[in-house]
Amino acid sequence: MVKLTPKQQVLLLLDEALATGVRGRVATILKQAKAEIEGRPAADDQFYAQASSDISDPDCPGLVFKVGKHKRRWIYRYTPKGARSTRQQTLGQFPQMGVEQARAAWQAARAARDGEVATPEQPTFSVQTLVERYVQYARNHRPQWRQEQRLLEGVLWEQYGEREADSIDGEVIGLLISQAREQARQRGGHGQRAAEHALLCYRHLFNVARGVATPAPESGPWLSPRLANPCEGLQVSRQPVTERAITLSEVGIYLKALIRLPVNESLKQVLMLQLGLLLPFSALCRMRWQGIDWRRGRVVIEDTKGQRRTFPLPEQAMEMLQQRKRNALASDWVFPAMKQQHKPLPATYPTQLLAAVRHHLSLPDQFTAEAICRLGRGWLKSENDLPVVRLPIVEEQGSELQLVAIKSQLEQWNRHLANLRQTV
Structure with a gap:
C-alpha cells in the first residue's frame, strides 16, 4: 500500500470535496486552497473565468x-472619509480587464483617495430627493412617466426615502422587484x-x-458617475407557471359567492356577464x-x-342589461x-375584483x-355536436x-350554471 504524504492527502480531500458538486463561494475557496498547496498562482485570469461567485x-x-x-466586472469598494456608508466604483469589465490590470486600477483608485481630505458631513442626497428629481426629468423624456412615478x-x-441614494444596493433592488x-x-x-x-x-x-443615460439631466449627474448601478x-427570473385546469365545482362556488358579496354593483354585473357569456x-x-x-339579442x-x-x-344577459339600462347614467x-363617465371602464377593475x-x-x-x-367552451364541446367558437367573433364572419x-349554446351554459349554484 502506497503511503500518501500529508500534502497529497489534503489535495485528495479537496478533490473529493469538489467532486461532490459543491458550488458557489465554497467551491471558490476550495479551488484557491488547492492552487496554493500546488504552488500555482491562484489569482490568474483562468481562475477568475471559472469563478461562480463574488471573490x-x-x-x-x-x-x-x-x-x-x-x-x-471588477469593483473597488470603500468608505469615503467623513461618510457613514460604503460606496463602490466600477474599475472595468472582465475579461477585457485582467487580474493584473485590475490590481493596477485598484492601486490608482486607492492612491487618488489617499489625497482626500475629511470634510464635515453635509446634508445627504436622499432617495426621496432622487425620486423627485427623476420624476421631473421623466415628465419631459419618458412617455410612461406616470407609471414610473407610481412605482418609485x-x-x-x-421604505427607503430617508436613506442615502448611493447606499441602495442590489439586495434592496431585489426586494423591491419581489414586492412589485x-x-x-x-x-x-x-x-x-x-x-x-x-x-x-x-x-x-x-x-x-x-449621468450615463440619454438624454442626460440638464443639471448634470446627481450621483457620482463612478458609482456602480445597483441593478x-x-x-x-422566469418563475414556472403550474398548469392546472379549473373545475366546474370551483365555478359553482365562485358564482354562489359572487351573488352574495357586497361589492360594487357595476363591477359585480361585469363579472356575472363574463361568467354567463364566456367573454x-x-x-x-x-x-x-x-x-x-x-x-335580435346581440x-x-x-x-x-x-x-x-x-x-x-x-x-339572462338581456334581462340584466335591460335592468341596468333603466338605472343607467x-x-x-x-x-x-x-370618475370619467365619457370613458369605458378599464378592464383592470373587474380583473382585480375577480382576484379579490x-x-x-x-x-x-x-x-x-x-x-x-x-x-365553458370545453363543457359546451362535450355537450354539442356543433362547433364552439371563441367570443367575440368578427362581425363580417x-x-x-x-x-x-x-x-x-350560451343559454344551455347558463342553465348549467344555475344547476351548479344549487349543487355546491
Whole structure:
C-alpha cells in the first residue's frame, strides 16, 4: 500500500470535496486552497473565468470580482472619509480587464483617495430627493412617466426615502422587484411583467442619476458617475407557471359567492356577464348602448384596433342589461369609468375584483376569466355536436345562423350554471 504524504492527502480531500458538486463561494475557496498547496498562482485570469461567485482579493483590500449572470466586472469598494456608508466604483469589465490590470486600477483608485481630505458631513442626497428629481426629468423624456412615478413613489419612497441614494444596493433592488411582483399578483396578474418593468425602471433611474443615460439631466449627474448601478447583474427570473385546469365545482362556488358579496354593483354585473357569456373583460367593458340590438339579442363592439366584433345575448344577459339600462347614467358606455363617465371602464377593475374574490374563496391562482372561458367552451364541446367558437367573433364572419346557434349554446351554459349554484 502506497503511503500518501500529508500534502497529497489534503489535495485528495479537496478533490473529493469538489467532486461532490459543491458550488458557489465554497467551491471558490476550495479551488484557491488547492492552487496554493500546488504552488500555482491562484489569482490568474483562468481562475477568475471559472469563478461562480463574488471573490474578494485578500492582497488588495476593497478589490472585488463581481460575478453576474451574464457579466463579470471588477469593483473597488470603500468608505469615503467623513461618510457613514460604503460606496463602490466600477474599475472595468472582465475579461477585457485582467487580474493584473485590475490590481493596477485598484492601486490608482486607492492612491487618488489617499489625497482626500475629511470634510464635515453635509446634508445627504436622499432617495426621496432622487425620486423627485427623476420624476421631473421623466415628465419631459419618458412617455410612461406616470407609471414610473407610481412605482418609485410607492415602496421605494415609503421604505427607503430617508436613506442615502448611493447606499441602495442590489439586495434592496431585489426586494423591491419581489414586492412589485407580489403586488401584481394581488391585482390578479402573474407578476412577471410587473417585475421586469420594475427592474427596467430602477436601472434607468440610477443611470439617469449617474449621468450615463440619454438624454442626460440638464443639471448634470446627481450621483457620482463612478458609482456602480445597483441593478447591474440583476435579472428577473422566469418563475414556472403550474398548469392546472379549473373545475366546474370551483365555478359553482365562485358564482354562489359572487351573488352574495357586497361589492360594487357595476363591477359585480361585469363579472356575472363574463361568467354567463364566456367573454373577456375587455369586450364587456367596450359595450355601448347604441351597439345593443335589443330585438335580435346581440351586441356589436369596436375593439381597440377599430375592428367590429359581435356576440349574442342569452335571455339572462338581456334581462340584466335591460335592468341596468333603466338605472343607467348619462353615458354612451354600458359600463363607464368610475370618475370619467365619457370613458369605458378599464378592464383592470373587474380583473382585480375577480382576484379579490378568488383570494377570499381560496381558489387557485389559475382561476381567471380566461380559464372560465376555456372551461365553458370545453363543457359546451362535450355537450354539442356543433362547433364552439371563441367570443367575440368578427362581425363580417358571424352569419345569422351561426349567431343563433351560439345563443342557444350560451343559454344551455347558463342553465348549467344555475344547476351548479344549487349543487355546491
